[in-house]
Amino acid sequence: MSTTAAAASAPQPTGRPLWRRLIGFNLLTAVILGVAGYYVGALIGHTIDGGKSFEYQAATDEYDLALLLGYFGGVVGFLIGLGFANYPISRMLGRPASLREKEEQGIGRYFGLCTDHKVVGIQYLVGIGVFFFVGGLNAMLIRTELLHPVPTFVGPNQYLSIVGMHGTMMMGMMTSGILGPFANYFVPIMIGARRMAFPRIEALTFWLLMAAGFILTSTIFFGGFPTGWTGYAPLNNEAVMGMDSYICFFALVGLSMALLGLNMMATIITMRAPGLTWSRLPIFVWSVFATSVLMVLAAPMLVATLLMAALDRTINTSFFIAGGGGSSYLFENLFWFFGHPEVYILALPGFGIVLELLPVFTRKPLWGYRLAVSGMLGVSLMSFFVWQHHLFVSGINADLRPFYMLSTEIISIPTGFIFMCVMGTLWKARTSFTVPMMFVLAWTFNFLIGGLSGVFLSDTPSDTDTHGSFFVMAHFHYTIMGGLIFAFFAGIYYWVPKMLGLRLNEKLGKVHFWLMFVAFNSTFMPLFALGMEGMPRRVSTYSPALQTLNVWVSISAFVLGLSMLIFLYNVVYSLIFVRKAATANPWNSKAMEWQVPTPVPVNNFEQIPVFDSDPYDYGIPISVGAGQPAAAGA
Amino acid sequence: MSSRPVSSGQLPGEPNHARRFTTIWLIATLIALPLVIFVLGPELPPGNASQQAAGKVTDNTVLLAMATPVLLLVTIYLIYAVIAFRQPAGGALEGPAVRGDSRIQTAWIVITSALVLSLAAYGTVRLEADNGAGSGNGPKPLTVPSGPKLPVQVIAQQWAFTYRYPTYGGVETTHLYLPDNETIELHVTSIDVIHSFWAYQLGVKADANPDVDNVAFVKPTKLGAFDVRCAELCGIWHGYMYDKGHVVTPSEFATWIAQQQKQMAPATKVLPPYSTTYLPEPTRRAE
Numbered sequence: 034m035s036t037t038a039a040a041a042s043a044p045q046p047t048g049r050p051l052w053r054r055l056i057g058f059n060l061l062t063a064v065i066l067g068v069a070g071y072y073v074g075a076l077i078g079h080t081i082d083g084g085k086s087f088e089y090q091a092a093t094d095e096y097d098l099a100l101l102l103g104y105f106g107g108v109v110g111f112l113i114g115l116g117f118a119n120y121p122i123s124r125m126l127g128r129p130a131s132l133r134e135k136e137e138q139g140i141g142r143y144f145g146l147c148t149d150h151k152v153v154g155i156q157y158l159v160g161i162g163v164f165f166f167v168g169g170l171n172a173m174l175i176r177t178e179l180l181h182p183v184p185t186f187v188g189p190n191q192y193l194s195i196v197g198m199h200g201t202m203m204m205g206m207m208t209s210g211i212l213g214p215f216a217n218y219f220v221p222i223m224i225g226a227r228r229m230a231f232p233r234i235e236a237l238t239f240w241l242l243m244a245a246g247f248i249l250t251s252t253i254f255f256g257g258f259p260t261g262w263t264g265y266a267p268l269n270n271e272a273v274m275g276m277d278s279y280i281c282f283f284a285l286v287g288l289s290m291a292l293l294g295l296n297m298m299a300t301i302i303t304m305r306a307p308g309l310t311w312s313r314l315p316i317f318v319w320s321v322f323a324t325s326v327l328m329v330l331a332a333p334m335l336v337a338t339l340l341m342a343a344l345d346r347t348i349n350t351s352f353f354i355a356g357g358g359g360s361s362y363l364f365e366n367l368f369w370f371f372g373h374p375e376v377y378i379l380a381l382p383g384f385g386i387v388l389e390l391l392p393v394f395t396r397k398p399l400w401g402y403r404l405a406v407s408g409m410l411g412v413s414l415m416s417f418f419v420w421q422h423h424l425f426v427s428g429i430n431a432d433l434r435p436f437y438m439l440s441t442e443i444i445s446i447p448t449g450f451i452f453m454c455v456m457g458t459l460w461k462a463r464t465s466f467t468v469p470m471m472f473v474l475a476w477t478f479n480f481l482i483g484g485l486s487g488v489f490l491s492d493t494p495s496d497t498d499t500h501g502s503f504f505v506m507a508h509f510h511y512t513i514m515g516g517l518i519f520a521f522f523a524g525i526y527y528w529v530p531k532m533l534g535l536r537l538n539e540k541l542g543k544v545h546f547w548l549m550f551v552a553f554n555s556t557f558m559p560l561f562a563l564g565m566e567g568m569p570r571r572v573s574t575y576s577p578a579l580q581t582l583n584v585w586v587s588i589s590a591f592v593l594g595l596s597m598l599i600f601l602y603n604v605v606y607s608l609i610f611v612r613k614a615a616t617a618n619p620w621n622s623k624a625m626e627w628q629v630p631t632p633v634p635v636n637n638f639e640q641i642p643v644f645d646s647d648p649y650d651y652g653i654p655i656s657v658g659a660g661q662p663a664a665a666g667a
Numbered sequence: 668m669s670s671r672p673v674s675s676g677q678l679p680g681e682p683n684h685a686r687r688f689t690t691i692w693l694i695a696t697l698i699a700l701p702l703v704i705f706v707l708g709p710e711l712p713p714g715n716a717s718q719q720a721a722g723k724v725t726d727n728t729v730l731l732a733m734a735t736p737v738l739l740l741v742t743i744y745l746i747y748a749v750i751a752f753r754q755p756a757g758g759a760l761e762g763p764a765v766r767g768d769s770r771i772q773t774a775w776i777v778i779t780s781a782l783v784l785s786l787a788a789y790g791t792v793r794l795e796a797d798n799g800a801g802s803g804n805g806p807k808p809l810t811v812p813s814g815p816k817l818p819v820q821v822i823a824q825q826w827a828f829t830y831r832y833p834t835y836g837g838v839e840t841t842h843l844y845l846p847d848n849e850t851i852e853l854h855v856t857s858i859d860v861i862h863s864f865w866a867y868q869l870g871v872k873a874d875a876n877p878d879v880d881n882v883a884f885v886k887p888t889k890l891g892a893f894d895v896r897c898a899e900l901c902g903i904w905h906g907y908m909y910d911k912g913h914v915v916t917p918s919e920f921a922t923w924i925a926q927q928q929k930q931m932a933p934a935t936k937v938l939p940p941y942s943t944t945y946l947p948e949p950t951r952r953a954e
Contacts, residue, residue: 355878397762427874428881494800501898572906652764
């Protein structure tokens with residue numbers, strides 16, 4: 034039982050003039066202190082590293098320590114400016130802890146530290162959305178370059194920086210793409226709680242991610258980085274200082290992920306309302322739980338790996354340098370020990386959204402609830418035993434390859450459970466083709482292609498030809514873009530009416546869906562063929578024989594980009610200009626989040642609800658044993 | 668949890684969906700499978716320029732033949748469900764409250780497990796039978812082809828491959844020539860960052876790690892040129908790290924290598940002695 038009634042004091046409208054409200058702990062202060070912190074950190078690093086001029090250090094590539102400490106100081110200043118230090122300082126001084134973060138009303142709370150999980154959810158949705166579009170813009174630049182088999186548009190250095198930015202932005206920021214907005218907003222409501230277990234940590238994960246996003250973007254001022262999102266050593270060791278942006282970015286993302294996962298686990302384990310047993314938990318909450326386990330276990334590995342890489346770059350240790358007694362394998366293994374769970378961190382919340390939405394739009398209970406839960410937990414557990422399939426041709430110990438081939442293929446069994454549940458739920462359903470449902474059906478097709486192409490990559494002989502080619506690229510775009518992003522949009526169309534109390538235009542939504550679905554497949558399906566014909570990833574030069582197919586892919590990618598603009602237009606049009614209020618339960622859903630009023634009250638529930646079933650109580654019961662079912666669908 | 672099978676819960680006049688769907692799927696599979704195996708299969712990469720490449724054309728065909736029924740099952744199911752199980756316009760009908768079926772679930776688990784385990788077994792047998800199927804096996808391969816082998820060292824560096832022939836006086840050249848129909852033992856290594864030696868038509872891919880000897884076996888069976896590309900991001904000129912290799916007859920190879928030995932003799936003298944790996948110089952980042 035959660036008892037936070039103390040925090041439920043009535044909101045007090047602030048009557049201060051604007052200029053007075055700008056002074057205090059808010060985003061403006063945070064940016065100012067962040068810049069100041071950057072210079073303090075950079076100055077310290079600069080002094081430690083010899084204190085020569087910036088031009089000298091930049092030219093000789095000795096600025097790494099100054100830049101890393103600068104980033105560190107910047108993040109600390111940014112967080113202090115937002116007010117994250119207030120609570121610990123008050124407690125240390127023995128003063129009562131301030132709870133003003135939650136009481137503040139109005140638009141201002143979206144631009145600062147707010148411990149209301151609903152505000153954090155919307156902050157995440159907008160913040161991640163912005164970086165998603167930046168990452169997408171990079172993809173458009175990549176495809177523009179690949180219109181020609183020789184570089185014409187950008188140089189090789191810029192090209193690799195764009196590729197690296199696109200990959201890192203998407204893999205880093207979108208790890209919280211579903212957990213950030215939807216889990217933060219809806220998990221407490223779904224489990225009948227008034228807040229998350231650690232509201233300040235919840236806010237911290239968001240602001241850490243935003244700081245990380247800006248740090249990654251700042252790499253363009255420091256020469257970019259040539260390693261792609263995998264950041265392999267020893268290449269990362271010889272890269273210019275733009276590499277430090279990558280290291281700092283991913284370390285902050287790792288920290289944010291671990292904290293987010295910990296918070297979600299604590300909330301789901303300890304704060305469920307009476308009657309909400311594990312077997313009644315909404316399937317989306319189960320997927321968040323499975324993802325959180327992965328985040329907590331995998332993300333610290335990433336932070337540790339990047340710390341080692343940073344030490345190699347700054348104080349000349351040789352963890353990953355063969356000449357100094359280190360090993361380039363060590364980085365590959367440590368990275369993928371995080372990196373493979375990472376791709377399931379991206380995929381699992383998608384499973385959750387798909388299975389959560391299916392019963393609502395098919396008007397049937399979820400088919401095979403236990404199968405779905407065991408599928409998610411199975412994927413979550415197995416994902417720690419497959420990472421070396423990324424290293425099949427790298428020259429790892431040859432005895433290990435059959436094992437990793439087996440474990441990789443076994444992970445498709447629990448993934449198959451999810452498909453069984455989707456198919457079972459669709460059988461004899463009463464499906465309405467709303468925009469979220471269309472994204473759910475598209476997810477099923479996309480993830481199927483992604484999964485089946487994975488079979489070729491898990492088989493070592495076949496992987497020898499496809500590894501490092503466009504085939505791999507197509508495969509993971511089918512699972513991540515076709516899986517995560519389609520589920521993300523399903524979630525947006527489904528939940529935004531509750532989150533913002535406003536409806537998105539359905540017709541524009543359908544145009545967005547069809548354009549996106551067709552363009553997505555038209556973009557990534559030919560990439561399988563390109564990979565099989567021998568086109569490696571991350572190159573701006575390719576055989577002229579492959580140009581026709583590449584031009585086709587690029588044009589499709591531009592249409593895919595256009596579909597995103599239609600979505601953006603829909604958001605602006607529906608949410609800013611039309612502002613048609615959504616009813617409290619437009620989808621006629623039985624889930625808990627649709628039973629609370631819109632907009633959701635600050636404390637979610639007047640009284641903590643008591644659960645007596647799972648939220649999938651749809652459909653007409655079939656009388657067991659009778660030849661004639663009771664009007665199934667009459 | 669489980670109640671009666673859904674297939675019995677039908678209204679009079681409603682078609683038997685289960686039978687209808689199964690028929691459509693079976694017909695589609697029966698049409699698609701021969702096409703995949705006999706029409707698409709032989710066209711699959713990497714071709715028949717080496718014993719390993721030809722073996723993988725078979726592997727890819729087998730995998731595709733196993734994936735095809737699954738692809739058709741789910742795709743046709745989705746299309747069928749979208750057409751047959753719709754909510755009528757403006758309707759608010761409920762579906763049957765079926766929460767699962769233990770027999771169908773068990774069958775699904777058993778069938779998918781059987782498929783997956785047979786794939787893993789097939790992959791392992793093929794991998795070891797083909798001596799790593801052209802992949803980099805690391806310093807100690809599990810299986811080694813019998814008979815004489817020609818060792819060729821591939822040295823990767825930013826941004827070119829060079830090739831060293833230890834049995835021909837350790838001569839190092841920038842061109843790769845391989846004799847036809849002989850087993851080649853490639854030793855792939857790097858002297859700076861990670862690269863990957865990809866001989867596309869031969870079906871060979873082996874990462875080049877500094878301080879690591881990565882062994883791959885290949886037996887070319889077709890005369891002519893093949894493409895060599897770097898397949899692991901290795902810095903800004905990674906996209907330009909490609910050249911052509913050549914498979915020639917054994918007598919042409921003997922002529923070529925003798926000529927190389929003569930031509931490169933002054934350079935060979937100053938090269939470090941042949942070794943499976945060469946330690947890179949400690950990276951100097953600041954000058």
